[in-house]
Amino acid sequence: xxxxxxxxxxxxxxxxxxxxxxxxxxxxxxxxxxxxxxxxxxxxxxxxxxxxxxxxxxxxxxxxxxxxxxxxxxxxxxxxxxxxxxxxxxxxxxxxxxxxxxxxxxxxxxxxxxxxxxxxxxxxxxxxxxxxxxxxxxxxxxxxxxxxxxxxxxxxxxxxxxxxxxxxxxxxxxxxxxxxxxxxxxxxxxxxxxxxxxxxxxxxxxxxxxxxxxxxxxxxxxxxxxxxxxxxxxxxxxxxxxxxxxxxxxxxxxxxxxxxxxxxxxxxxxxxxxxxxxxxxxxxxxxxxxxxxxxxxxxxxxxxxxxxxxxxxxxxxxxxxxxxxxxx
Numbered sequence: 001x002x003x004x005x006x007x008x009x010x011x012x013x014x015x016x017x018x019x020x021x022x023x024x025x026x027x028x029x030x031x032x033x034x035x036x037x038x039x040x041x042x043x044x045x046x047x048x049x050x051x052x053x054x055x056x057x058x059x060x061x062x063x064x065x066x067x068x069x070x071x072x073x074x075x076x077x078x079x080x081x082x083x084x085x086x087x088x089x090x091x092x093x094x095x096x097x098x099x100x101x102x103x104x105x106x107x108x109x110x111x112x113x114x115x116x117x118x119x120x121x122x123x124x125x126x127x128x129x130x131x132x133x134x135x136x137x138x139x140x141x142x143x144x145x146x147x148x149x150x151x152x153x154x155x156x157x158x159x160x161x162x163x164x165x166x167x168x169x170x171x172x173x174x175x176x177x178x179x180x181x182x183x184x185x186x187x188x189x190x191x192x193x194x195x196x197x198x199x200x201x202x203x204x205x206x207x208x209x210x211x212x213x214x215x216x217x218x219x220x221x222x223x224x225x226x227x228x229x230x231x232x233x234x235x236x237x238x239x240x241x242x243x244x245x246x247x248x249x250x251x252x253x254x255x256x257x258x259x260x261x262x263x264x265x266x267x268x269x270x271x272x273x274x275x276x277x278x279x280x281x282x283x284x285x286x287x288x289x290x291x292x293x294x295x296x297x298x299x300x301x302x303x304x305x306x307x308x309x310x311x312x313x314x315x316x317x318x319x320x321x322x323x324x325x326x327x328x
Contacts, residue, residue, distance in 0.1 A: 045321055046262050046284050046293060049156040055223035055280060056189040057152075058265065061202030064221060064278060065101075065111045066148025067268035072096050073145075103137040105130040108212065110141070110202050111276070112195040115213040133208060140203040153265045154283065157187060162258040164235075164287070166249060172242045174249070176287070176294070177235030178227065178258070187225055187261075192218040219274060226266060226279040231311050236285070238294060240315035252289040260286040286318070293318050 058064075073093055077085065081092045102109050105118045105126055121129045162183040164176050178184055196215040203209070226232075238245070261282055268278040284295040294313040 045319060046156070046295070047318060049154055049262055050152045051158055052152070052155045053157070054187045054189055055225070055263075055278075056191075058223045058278060058280075059189050059191045059221050061111075061198050062144055062147060063151055064268055064276065065144050065202050066151060067265060067278060068100050068111055069097065069141075069145050070148060071267065072100065101137075101141055103133050103208075105133065108133075108137065108199055108203075108208060110137075110199050112198045112202075112219065114196040114199050114215055116208075116211045117213050118211065133211075136205055136207045137203070140205040140208070144202070155263055157261045157263065158259070160257075160259050160261060164256050164258055166252055166254050166256055166287075168245065168249065169237075172239060172245065174238045174245050175235040176238055176256070181227070184225055184227055188223065190220055190222040192220050195219050217274075219276065221276050221278075222271075223278045223280065225261075225263060226281050229279075234311070236282075236294065237312050238315065239297075239312065244292075244315060248287070248290050252287070257288045258285050259288050284313075291318060292316065293320055295320060 075093065075096065077092055084090060085092050100109065100111055103116075105116065105121075107113055107115050116133070118126060118129060160183075163179045165179050166174060166176050168174050194215040194217075196212050198219065198221070200209040200212060262284045263280040264283045266279045266281040269276070271277040282296070284293050286293055293316050295316045297310070297312045297314050
């Protein structure tokens with residue numbers, strides 16, 4: 001009887017171990033499958049980016065405000081700010097947003113600023129009026145942050161004919177410079193608006209809007225390709241195999257055209273007392289003379305709004321994959 005009990009115990013242990021081993025594999029396999037599936041969602045091709053004709057789609061109050069909010073949410077904290085944040089309940093980034101997004105009984109500041117007509121309220125009513133304004137303002141701001149996550153921040157523009165000049169700088173480095181900036185600037189877009197109208201459209205809030213005083217002057221909101229920036233002063237710096245660079249030169253003899261650009265929204269901020277500019281950087285381009293894609297070295301496999309950027313490009317195949325880090 002004792003032997004039977006011992007054997008039964010051994011069999012049960014064996015069955016448990018077998019189940020644990022095979023069950024563990026199944027669980028591990030399922031987990032790996034889920035991870036792979038998750039990564040697949042994040043992998044995209046430059047050639048699969050949504051196609052736009054120009055940058056006009058981005059010049060909307062909601063998109064401009066969304067970019068401001070996103071960059072502030074993701075902006076790195078200075079050492080001073082980290083010191084303030086450490087060991088306390090302060091949210092420094094949220095405090096930064098208050099510079100762009102705040103309201104009181106006299107004005108509303110939502111990227112742009114407009115005055116509020118509160119003359120109809122007595123000194124006994126004004127506090128409740130301000131409280132109501134702030135409540136409605138908070139409700140209007142949150143959807144901007146949420147909706148901006150679905151906006152196309154990385155786009156592709158095709159069928160271009162932008163003239164460039166190709167020249168060797170060294171054995172394995174060449175520069176490609178746009179010779180007619182006008183062709184590139186045609187992609188830019190500007191929209192003059194009254195600040196009061198901008199805020200009404202941005203917030204889409206009837207309660208606040210009915211108290212906003214119509215602005216006197218128009219303000220210019222722009223979306224531009226950032227090629228005029230000083231970092232592009234020498235054009236695109238292309239690095240690659242010396243033989244491939246020479247082959248390109250033999251085909252185009254130093255003269256070529258850009259047929260395609262991919263652009264990523266980069267920064268959005270007040271440029272002057274009369275304008276607000278949203279900048280797009282060139283993440284890749286294609287030339288007419290060669291079936292290759294020239295990809296920004298800082299954007300290969302790691303597209304993310306807050307990362308750094310330069311004019312250095314690598315020669316890659318057209319089916320290059322990139323990993324998109326989605327907005328948090």
